Amino acid sequence: MEKLIYQFRDGKFVIVCEDDTSYLCTPAELVNAEGINFIMRNCDEIRLSLPWSLISLLGLNKFYYLDGKLIPIDPKKDKISAEDRAEFIKRIVNSKISLSEIKVPGRIFVEETKEMGVLERPGIAEACSDLAKLSGFKAIAVYAPLLDQKGDVADRSYAEEFALKNGMPIISIRELIEFRLKKEKIVEKVVEATLPTKFYGTFRAIGYRSPMGEILVLVKGDVSKEDVLVRIHSECLTGDVLHSLRCDCGEQLESALKMIDREGSGVLIYMKGQEGRGIGLINKLIAYKLQENGVDTVDANIRLGFPADMRSYGISAQILMDLNVKSVRLLTNNPLKIEELAKYGFRVKREAIQVEPTEENLAYLKAKRDKMGHMICIND
Numbered sequence: 499m500e501k502l503i504y505q506f507r508d509g510k511f512v513i514v515c516e517d518d519t520s521y522l523c524t525p526a527e528l529v530n531a532e533g534i535n536f537i538m539r540n541c542d543e544i545r546l547s548l549p550w551s552l553i554s555l556l557g558l559n560k561f562y563y564l565d566g567k568l569i570p571i572d573p574k575k576d577k578i579s580a581e582d583r584a585e586f587i588k589r590i591v592n593s594k595i596s597l598s599e600i601k602v603p604g605r606i607f608v609e610e611t612k613e614m615g616v617l618e619r620p621g622i623a624e625a626c627s628d629l630a631k632l633s634g635f636k637a638i639a640v641y642a643p644l645l646d647q648k649g650d651v652a653d654r655s656y657a658e659e660f661a662l663k664n665g666m667p668i669i670s671i672r673e674l675i676e677f678r679l680k681k682e683k684i685v686e687k688v689v690e691a692t693l694p695t696k697f698y699g700t701f702r703a704i705g706y707r708s709p710m711g712e713i714l715v716l717v718k719g720d721v722s723k724e725d726v727l728v729r730i731h732s733e734c735l736t737g738d739v740l741h742s743l744r745c746d747c748g749e750q751l752e753s754a755l756k757m758i759d760r761e762g763s764g765v766l767i768y769m770k771g772q773e774g775r776g777i778g779l780i781n782k783l784i785a786y787k788l789q790e791n792g793v794d795t796v797d798a799n800i801r802l803g804f805p806a807d808m809r810s811y812g813i814s815a816q817i818l819m820d821l822n823v824k825s826v827r828l829l830t831n832n833p834l835k836i837e838e839l840a841k842y843g844f845r846v847k848r849e850a851i852q853v854e855p856t857e858e859n860l861a862y863l864k865a866k867r868d869k870m871g872h873m874i875c876i877n878d
Contacts, residue, residue, distance in 0.1 A: 620671050710771040717821065825846070831851060
């Protein structure tokens, strides 16, 4: 890690690996024309990790997201040099740019990154931003998928050869998570009490503090055993409390609690701050209005200037670690939850949680299945 930080402080590249994909990465504050040219010779595209606070401050979220995730931008010029792009990036980092100076689509892809880095979401954008922050810079990085000699995205073996040839350190997201977990903890267990419920038996109700706010965790039985039944449930006031028919959230919550009660053990983490896939209650209602006019649930979020899904599950992972949970049967239809928990070192099996579609939520469920890859069985 010391060698890696030394490289970063000197404005040089390091290689970050995610699964079988590798990325060149450097702090955005030090990017220059030479670095941009190096990326263009060896990589697929230029990416810039930015926290949501800066994306919204600069108004970049007014541009349409590509694939519901990336914003492709460039300086508003006819001919753009490597030096132009490097200067453009630095002006964004320093908040010294206006929308009138930006054109879309471009060749610099902005990706929203979580403020707490890989401890909040185990993604490549977060890893690169963390390395910049650990090196004493703003938590903003320039990174790009490394390509092999065939033009395919480089795997770990090619990345190791490339790193050796170019004198670059290499690190995986998993290694970075382990490094930070040894030094940091972003959740705090505050209180534990008994909670008898009308329909689901008695639980231990545990309150945690986190950067997202207060989190309620319901625990039943021994959860240190193998394959613990776990539900990570995103807050949904309209579905969970008012039993809205526009989503399946309330029914999923009830089903999960019933399954944990029948099992005699399990964990339910109720994630405050994830209303409307992270956009908040008022924005969710505005998205509802758009849906009434024919826009699906994914495009509604994007039209409002948000990614399709702003949620992350690192805080849930730390809570499970605190509870000494090691392997889970995860009650979910969302592949992202499975992928993220696995990156934090959990052994994860999926336990399907299906509810009967209604006339009111059928389009919503189909959009989640077709556009977000949720594993939902619907008889079309």
